Amino acid sequence: MASSGSSERAPKRPRTDEPVDEHLANSGPTNSSTVWFDDGSIVLQAENTRFRVHRTVMALNSPIFEDMLNIGQSRGEESVEDCPLVVLHDSAKDLETVLRALYDRRYFDDDKDQPFDTIASILRVSKKYDIQHLYEKALEYLTAEFPGTLDDWDSRSIRIPSFNNGHYFDVINLARELTLPIILPAAFYLCLQRYSCEQILGGIPNRTAGEVIRLSPSDQKVAIVGMRQVVCASAATTFEWLGQHHEVEGCSNRIACADAFHMTSHSIWKPFPSYAALCIWDVEWGKDMCKKCVAFAKRRHSKGREFFWTRLPECFDLPPWADS
């Protein structure tokens, strides 16, 4: 979709949204091999990569770019191949991802699964430059997997394939970076389901990148404290019925049903409590209960589960859902 142009000498006075990094300005920028349109009217530079794009396209998609380019036009500063040069302080990878998404609908087709890095790049840049339609599309990928309502949890879909074991750490770190509180309760809950204490505290090696993915120290504490919080909340909500067999009216076999309640309780809490408070009713739990007990337990389980969902954010020291 674009042809690569030749490298340009670093400008002496590039237009910039922030003070120029002398190291970057002097180390010889190169033109992007993917986003360089010969008929482009403006050159954007991020780190050491330049992108030749169209002023009108950028202004059409982003009010921030519109203002920035209008101001820049009146100032008339450094140019590259007769196009004004604008130096941005974004990562080249993030900016390239967004520019490709803006120019080629097939590149970010929201009918398809997308890699986490693509979602992260688009959220970062589209939030900063208020590219609303891209931001909303990218955010939908995250909220589909880490929803903000119980109904959405029950129809949860995973559209960001995770190629590394630290996926939930990546998601939490991104949510903190971009202030996306709505996805944090579900992301922390899934962390507890997937990771051990050792992994939460020590991080998880990412084989492909040769690095360790880890939560911030404060979020490690949130997750560890959250373990106990989730277990206590589970016992008081979703699984409260396990200790309420004596409340069942019309049980046809008191001894057998009480034993069934006890055995189910054992399977939930022993040898270690399971993080199962958002699980729907399991027919196995009721297979040795009478009909009255099954109806009672299912009803209490369903109500308790809804109550657990409302308490989920506070388990991780997060604001209530309504404030997310």
Ligand SMILES: [Zn+2]
């Ligand atoms: Zn019974």
